[in-house]
Amino acid sequence: MKVDTLDTSKLDKVVSVMEGLAQRRKAQSATEGGAMYYDIVANSFRKVRDARDEGQPLVAHTIFVPTELLFAMDIVPFYLEGMCEITARVNGMEDVFSAAKSAGFATEICSAHRLVDGTVLKGWMPRPDAFVWSNLVCDLTLKTGDYLVKQYDRPGFYLDRPYRYDEDAVQYYVKELEALVSFLEEFTGRRLDWDRLKEVMEYSRQATELFREICELRKAVPSPMRNQHMIEMCLAQLLISGAPELVEFYRGIRDEVKVAVEGGVGLVPEEKYRLLTFFFYPAHIWKLLDAMQNEYGAVIVTEPHLTPWADGEIDPGRPLESLARKAFALVDTGPLQPFLDKVLREAEEYKAEGALYWAHIGCRQTCATTRIIKDALLERGIPTLVIDCDLADPTYVSGEQTKAKLEEFFELLDERK
Amino acid sequence: MNELSSLRAIREVNASFPYSDPVRAWKEEGRKVVAFQCAYMPEEVIWAAGALPMRLTGSRGEIGLEEANAYMYVNTCSFIRTSLEMVLTGQYDFLDGFVLGATCDCSRRLADLWQHFALTPFVHVLTVPRKMTEWAYELYEKEVRSLKNRLEGFLGVQITDPALWEAIDLYNRERALFRQLHELRKLDSPPITGSETLEVLNASRRMPPDQFVPLLEKLVEEASTCGRAVQGQFRILVNGSPMNNPEFLEAIEELGGLVVIDELCTGIRYWWEGVDAAPDPIQAIARRYLHNFPCPRMEPSEDRAQRALRIAEDYRVDGVVTEMVRYCVPWTMEQPLQRMAFESVGIPVLELDLEYGTAGTGPIRTRIQAFMEMLETRAVV
């Protein structure tokens, strides 16, 4: 089965939706740091849509594949999980889920990945010139790559990140990145300009510094950063790591947060509950969280799964090694203990009172750790609410049910004050 | 049809699993048992250290998983939850250690849990690369060496090169015998059924290999000479998630299928490749385990798919039964492509979603039956 028909009108729709959102955001507040987010998304989609016409090589990649390398070679990155999910959400998820089901993908498979496979099968995404995938963050990422390479009948490169972080593993991963560079050079017919890569890595370094700064600023009481910004920061990073726009975006947020911290201004007039959250919250929950913030004063102080790069060190003079270490900062693909240590440390540093664990039914590797993390937090007086949900499928659990659970949880937290 | 008498001893070992008689005797001598969870764990190293490597599996049947569910989640595959359940309910209390290759998400989370609660005095996790490049072999070799060092520390022994080579020889002998046995399964009417072979494979990792090898020798001898000829209508390859319950294969074989080969990590991956000679035994071991018949976690997935097609050809397979444990992502995501690969060479595939330990009763049995009937219709046409 090969994907032949390609319907770029679906991407047009995404671009126009994103442009609309960007405009609305800017109209709401011209100085808002997060306003750039939708611009970034719209631009990324535009580039992917137009790559063929503009004669640019297009490489589809899975999450956390270093886009720095792609930018350094003027390759257009097509971030599969994020872009397919957005495309499906804008154009009709039901169709996409059906396509995945007809192709033989069990419903137990994470919905985010079924959306990738389904969107491709529907021909809604452009045909990339090559694929690069890895085992970050889970077994599924790996298998999605296998499947798509076959469906699109294109050359592909699998990037293998070892399980445990040690020096041997870093060296191994550097060799993997070297092999990736050779692969990219071969299929594009271009040589990687290492000076250009140095420039790109410098942007990456600046972005990491700003990220770290933002994470530090967020420790302030009251919490200075809007819940939604962290998700936006992460998605932006997944789309354009190494691009100057990412630095600009982070700078905007940093400035906004800094002003809030210096003025002692919090997100809400009365901050009642400081919460940690685990894993990604589904897109259809974002509105609910804003409401929780405004109605209940529940602020998210940090997200241990999403902030590992705050610890990163990028040395533009050692690009591949830096990228390797950056990959090892990711907690999902490695052992639990370092992550657990991070969680407990951050619970204290951010003065968290409660935690929300988004137990995405498709994610085996995060759900399996809920009990240990929950017990460890409770020992320190921090209760955790584990919320069954589905990352992409809004019909799995209703917003009403989730809201009811959150309300009960806030009651529980009230009692402990 | 007459029985293979050599199976009797093997059945006794399985009957007393998990604390089987040979394991009990081993422990009573004051020796150690180290369990492992995955075919990418180099057994020779444990054996050379003087400990008994034992595969952590379930027994027969699906079991209640309440204790395991309390610590893992509904979307952790039931293979891992079954193993954990058995550990938490004390059935594996005799274990001294646990070694895992961090090969798939559910099993590595089991390792996290195991380490967190120190379920055994010794726990070790190996990084296992997903490729077979030069640097992958190097990394894996380092991991195997690291395992050796840690075992030396825990057991208070020196694992010498001669001890390693001796272990390699023993395991190679076992693999060669299994290969012989499987050559016999290529016959039109093999002397041994699929479910019986699974019993043998199960027993192989439930007792000291130096006691198992003589049993296997006897079995191969008997099978080669006894003139037993199992009849079956259709030659079946079974693949999918880890599977240890012979009753499942019995169900297929009662309904007219003849299971002639498997592509399971509880089957073919034990014996497919031997350890080759090399300057250094750890290097030799690492090479063999990484290069072995791959599981769907390995890249490129083409490699595994091609090997699977080749054995389907060698064993003249008429149909494939794929049993996938719910939430076994490596298999369920591989399956659409794998299925197409088999079908493109004219081999139909029966896909079964089930839980680990299933015996193949009820609706599963009905589906197997329907598959056999479909094969019949095809044969006529």
Next chain:
Amino acid sequence: MLVAGIDLGNLTTKVVVLREDEIVASAILIAAGEGEAEALRAFGEALRPGQPAMQDLECVVATGVGRKSVPFAQRQRASASCLARGIHHLYPSVRILIDVGAETCTVVKLNERGLLEDSATNERCASGTGVFLETMAKLMHMPLEEMAKRSLLAEGVAEVSNMCAIFAEQEVISHVHRDPPTPMNDIIAGIHTSMATRVGGLAKRVGIREDVALTGGVARNVGFARTLEDNLGVRLVIPDQPELVAALGAAVSAREEAAKKAAV
């Protein structure tokens, strides 16, 4: 100080009236109406002539599924925290409470001060709830009260699925029609074991710590209670009026509310 708690459940409405530490009135009503009307009816039942009157109540707290539809309640609270307060009032040594009601099964973890630490509810499935036992009693053609005791007399335990209420029903039917039929008491023992496995499983996910209490209407089912004790390996604390624990907890909460107001 006179306060009250009202628990509006799926099948029944419960009221508890508290004067200081003592329960002075209570009622359990099979719910016939909705919301406010139902609540008033329940209070009417509890506060008979000679009892205090509604207007003497300083504070009323509502809980349960219908808690938001009681306009005359000063506050509404989630069931979990009321269960915690209620059991802490009765038995301060309890750390885990298992509430098996008509349609839900909730496990609550509380600390030594009676504060809620964690809770879990069996959401998607009837097989750990009162409805399951009702259905089974019908299949066995006997009143629930009779079925409750008979597992204590069983010699064996019939296999009954704990995975799914529908499968369990099918299995019970086949046990009844087997030739020779499985002994009634053994089937009932199987039914209780199936439900205890389900309920026990939920409790284990929260984590068992003694003392463990069993509440809700199903707690009166002595056969089930014993089977659950076997499953968990602990003796269960069962209040005399197990259906009233949440309403009692709501009343305790009402007392706290009233005290806070008085202090101001």
